Each structure stands twice: as structure tokens, then as C-alpha cells.
Amino acid sequence: MKIIGPFTQLLPMTNMPLKGALSDDTLPIIKNGGIVVDGGKIVETDTYTNLLKKYPKATLQTTNGNTVALPGFVDSHTHICWGGTRAMDFAMRNAGKTYMDIAREGGGIWSTVQNTRKATKEELVTNIVHRANYLLSQGVTTAEVKSGYGLSVEEELKMLRAIQISHHCTKLHLIPTCLAAHTLPKDFDGNHKEYLELMENELFPILKEENLAKRMDAFIEEEAFDAKVTIPYFEKAKELGFDITVHADQFSTGGSEVAVEVGAVSADHLEASTQKEVEMLANSDTVATALPGATIGLGVTFTPARALLDAGACLNIASDWNPGSAPQGLLLTQASILAAFQKLSNAEVLAGLTYRAAHALREDYIGKLEKDFKANFVTFNTDNYQEITYQQGRLLPSGVYVEGEKVMG
């Protein structure tokens, strides 16, 4: 057993509501706090002085100077398993080329599919681990990773196996999601329905057998998959025990309605959501995930985060780190920019990066510093937690702890 601290401000993010708007005075702050850790889990948080009295035999792991500590961040939506680059897309888009122009000239998602297919499983592992460690250095201790650039049974399996291997090569905890329903591959001889049926029949059983994915995702959009073919696909996935998550309302509405109808754990993107979708999500158990990295990458509008919170939704913020629309991968920077544009409180941003993000992944023991939760937390060298969003990602963590061990800093 050990006591880690003292922390000038300790924000355990406990006893806060799962849904709705939050003002900063709802943030629990323990001044000169400490964390008791045993076997990688939290035993208790309290003032450092109280903990020294309560646990006289505990080992002490002391911090120096001003330090703010809070739960490790959770990035619930990433595509960090890919090969190649899409720098050309960014340049072409900014030169006024359309989605179709870019695809015709060899860019777009199909170019990433080709480059990911060309990469070996080992090369993909190298890429994932490199990006995972970069997220870890920003204080992210759990990240979801999607497949979706393989788009055949064999290639989706290669990606998900690479994600499974990577999990053992980084301290970042990875949660795998199957996104075989990303787009209809150009080389598939059949329609959308036939493609999804192939995945249900040939891919789903192997995913279960090898425990390769916890969640099933689909991109519901005019140029991807429509509600009619996706709902039966999701129903099949649910029968097998997969959690459902949806790329919803990115350019047009429809996806979030499917998400609520099938009981998805989260509906992600929502840049095109109107008040109708906002209220539907707020009245459901589906977490609304904002992806400001995609807004910044594409130069489009932000997810209506303020409206979602005011309507009572559970708002989560994730990076969507991917080669096409969100190549940045700076979660804290993105969340801080979203806060400036959507007028979010610090409490709303930090909740969206911790316990509300954990709920989007239905991971019950992360995102808060309370008894029996994993001792995943992050420290910053400052005496005021407000500096974290104020500096928009420039203030990097001074320490990153996973299951009570300091893995960075």
C-alpha cells in the first residue's frame, strides 16, 4: 500500500452527475490531497495529512512543488491503426477540391484502405504503439481503437489482431472496436446489404472466438451505410454481446436516430445534429460524443455541445484521431478549443474527458478516483486546475500513472 501526494489540488471527479450541464463549483477539489493505492486500485482519496494518520504503515511516494491531479483521460473514439498519410487530402481540400475530386485523384478513405492493406500486421503494431504512447504523454490512459481500413474479413482481422498485440506493447489501455461498416469497399462485388451480411457471417464469429472486439461501429451517412441496412447489422451484433456505437450526424442527420433506436452506448460526431437530435439524445442513455479534432481538420462546424448539455445529454469529448479528417491527435487542445467555441465550463470539459468518456465505453472502473477504481491518474505542475484548459494543451502532464505506477514523467 502506498500514499501518493501531496497534490495542491486533487480533483477525484466523484459524486458528479452523469448527464447535463455542470458549473465549476460542482467540481470536488481536495486541497493538499493524497491518493492511497493498493494492488493498482484506489483505496481512498483525502487530504494528505489525514491519509498519513489513517495509514501509518503505507509507503510514501511524494511529489514536489505545486501539482494538480485528476483521473487519467479517456479517449473513446480513435482510428490510430492505419498505414500511409493523407497530407495530400488536406492540401486539396483547402484548395477547394470536393470530396469526389479528392477520391478521383487517388485520395480519400480508399487510399488509407490500400495503404493499411499493404502494411504488415507488425508495421501496424509499430504505428499503433507510437500513437498510443503519444496519447499517453498527453495524459490519456485509456483509448478506444477502431478497425475499418481493412474492409474485407481478412484485412479487418489483421487490423484487430494488430490492436490486440499493441495492447501488450504500451501502458495505454486499448479498447478495440470493429468498424468493418466504415464504407463499402470499391473491390466488393455486391451491395451494402450483402457486404454487411458477409461481415456478420464470416467476421463476427471470429471476433467472438478470438475476443478481438468489444464494440461494433458503423458510419451512417449518405456515402457510407443507411439506416435500413445498418439496423439489422447492429441487431445481429447486439445478439452476440457487442456494444453498439455509431458515426452519426457528421454531414447529414439520421445516424443518431439509429443510435437511440438500437440502444447504442454512444453516438459520435453530431456536427449536423439539429435540436430534434439533441433532445432525442438527451432523453436517451446514448452518450453524445463531440469530436472537435474532425471539426478542426475539416474546417466545419463544431458539435452543438452547449445545446446537448443544456438539454441534459451526457457529453463526452474524443479525438477521432485518423489520417483523413482528424490527423492532429491532440485531445486536450481540441477539448479546450471546443470549450472556447461552445462555451463549456471546465467541469464540463473535464467530465467529458474522464467519467463521462468512461461511460461512453461502458468501462465501470476508470474515469474517477474512487474506491476500487483503477489508480489511473495524471498530474500537472500548476497550483490551479483552470490552467489545464486555459493553456489549450500546452501544459503537458508532469506525471502519468497507470494502475498506481508512474509510466511517464
Ligand SMILES: [Zn+2]
Ligand atoms: Zn471516427
